[in-house]
């Protein structure tokens with residue numbers, strides 16, 4: 025199945041002058057030069073190459089295994105030369121469009137390219153896909169920027185600061201396939217032809233463009249048979265490889281190219297080119313031998329003599345590869361694949377007859393993409409695939425970490441994939457990794473993971489050597505040995521000459537250092553002179569400074585005097601302020617006195633007004649007294665009525681007394697009668713005697729109680745009588761007072777001619793004094809005596825007049841009230857009576 029027709033799914037920004045694909049220098053239908061693909065003849069010279077399958081090999085034999093690292097083992101064994109690592113990689117521009125500030129510390133866009141020992145790492149950003157554009161929102165938002173083709177700036181909304189990392193080269197969305205080839209593929213071809221193993225990985229999340237980059241469009245242009253513009257790295261590489269081989273064969277070097285194609289699906293290895301199989305050639309095993317290194321047992325190799333042979337193999341293998349449509353990619357690779365070409369070069373020395381064999385493996389590795397199951401929507405078989413893919417990629421990440429951290433144990437064997445790639449990662453290989461990313465913000469997290477992986481991979485150091493053997497007969501080998509010794513001697517001469525040169529240079533440097541030491545001594549003397557001069561200048565400055573200091577002291581003293589003057593002035597100002605305050609106080613007090621006098625004048629005026637008002641009040645009081653008199657007269661009438669009622673009550677009491685006496689007499693008569701009866705019937709009623717005695721006692725008590733009640737009623741009656749007498753006398757007094765008030769001046773003499781509300785109370789006092797003057801019924805403190813109280817006292821003392829003893833209980837007590845001017849009884853209004 026051919027995949028990844030360019031631009032088929034993605035929208036591409038206008039291409040900036042895409043270079044047309046490299047034209048094949050040989051026609052596509054070129055006949056095989058060294059046997060037919062899939063069934064050609066044995067490679068010439070192969071018979072004298074130890075360990076490369078001597079004698080009778082067929083171009084495609086299942087029994088032959090490809091081996092990874094076998095050359096390395098052989099190189100160690102045969103003492104093959106290894107070429108020193110040389111710097112490579114693109115040289116970069118100076119400016120970074122303002123993005124250099126975002127690069128991590130220590131990273132500069134113009135820094136040196138990595139040495140050949142490190143892995144070259146590239147990043148390719150694909151355009152937004154139709155799906156992402158259609159989804160809109162975060163999916164359609166771009167969060168990746170490319171700075172100066174060297175740095176990636178990832179700034180998505182979840183990040184407070186952009187993530188920035190630099191790589192050997194960064195390709196933006198508009199980069200065309202040929203650019204990728206020019207930067208990555210070309211050097212792989214060169215390395216391969218020079219005898220170095222070369223590996224190109226594509227890494228990244230699902231749908232990021234890995235297969236598009238490594239395989240792409242595998243069709244040829246119908247008109248001239250050239251590669252399609254969307255053709256990926258592999259075909260471009262092989263096109264170029266075979267072009268170069270054609271050139272080199274003209275120089276007498278013979279080449280053999282054998283291809284194999286393996287996939288790792290669900291951690292199982294299968295041969296994608298095994299004949300008669302579709303969908304893999306059954307489970308294979310990865311082995312590692314002391315001499316052969318890592319190899320896939322039973323993997324078929326297919327001789328290719330031109331790019332078309334490779335094209336067919338790629339097409340065949342890709343068709344057999346496991347792919348499926350997922351939510352993230354219509355044609356997603358569900359397996360990792362490794363397309364390997366073993367290139368052998370045989371060159372025979374004309375003079376010695378020895379044959380030099382160089383061999384290199386070119387690995388093109390298309391990793392399956394990491395995927396988040398939640399996004400890809402994988403279920404069932406696809407879910408298992410996704411798990412296995414993620415698992416092996418995780419192991420790949422751990423291998424990278426172990427290599428960059430120089431850990432003792434590198435977990436290659438934890439997954440088939442990493443075991444298979446052992447030589448490409450940290451081994452004998454010049455490796456390039458292309459990290460493919462999506463610009464969509466939806467994939468920011470995966471993009472970040474890919475960039476982190478790529479940054480880690482940059483630090484891996486491989487140990488690439490040229491894989492070369494020299495073979496021939498004894499004489500040729502001796503000749504070759506002599507040649508090598510001559511070369512060695514020549515080298516020794518060169519080294520000796522270099523050493524001599526270095527010695528001379530060192531001597532010259534020592535002499536220069538000595539002359540610099542002399543110069544330093546002279547300089548020291550000059551410095552001492554300068555120091556002395558500085559010293560005397562310093563002393564002079566000190567003297568000047570002392571003068572200045574004295575001036576400063578004088579100035580300070582003056583300042584102190586001025587300060588004192590200032591303080592005195594401040595004190596004076598404060599005293600003046602105090603005086604001003606005092607005067608203000610005086611002024612204020614004077615004003616207050618004036619205001620007081622004015623108030624007094626006003627008060628005098630008011631007093632005069634009050635006197636007039638007082639006169640009016642006295643007149644009012646007189647009127648009130650007259651009114652009071654009238655009310656008292658009325659009260660006297662009431663009292664007379666009360667008295668009559670009391671007399672009636674007395675008569676009633678008399679009657680009650682008589683009735684009680686009669687009752688007592690009756691009881692006594694009954695008693696006597698009963699006594700008589702009792703005496704008569706004493707013998708019969710002895711049992712009743714006690715009861716009768718008790719009854720008698722009770723009757724005695726009753727009689728005593730009645731007598732006491734009678735006695736009390738008599739006391740009350742006497743009291744009422746006294747009271748009535750007193751009121752009568754009081755009414756007379758008041759009448760006299762009113763007469764006196766009407767006959768004399770409007771103001772009583774005690775008022776002193778001054779009229780005030782107090783005049784009324786004087787009148788009242790006058791009345792009180794008149795009552796208090798009554799020796800017969802007045803109390804000792806001058807208050808109006810209680811008629812009842814006096815009667816009670818007299819009753820207690822047993823000295824009440826006989827008239828009083830006859831008095832009945834006082835039914836008129838509640839009516840004994842003298843109304844005050846305010847209408848209240850003066851007897852119940854202490855404020856007025858006192």
Ligand SMILES: Nc1ncnc2c1ncn2[C@@H]1O[C@H](COP(=O)(O)OP(=O)(O)OP(=O)(O)O)[C@@H](O)[C@H]1O
Pocket residue numbers: 028029030031032033034036149150151153197228229230231232233234235236237353355356357358391392393394460
């Ligand atoms: N740089 C690019 N320019 C144009 N189209 C591209 C580019 N990169 C990828 N595409 C397109 O994006 C789609 C997905 O790419 P591809 O299949 O290569 O992804 P992948 O990384 O191999 O995914 P998976 O891991 O699922 O196999 C394809 O239709 C391909 O044509």
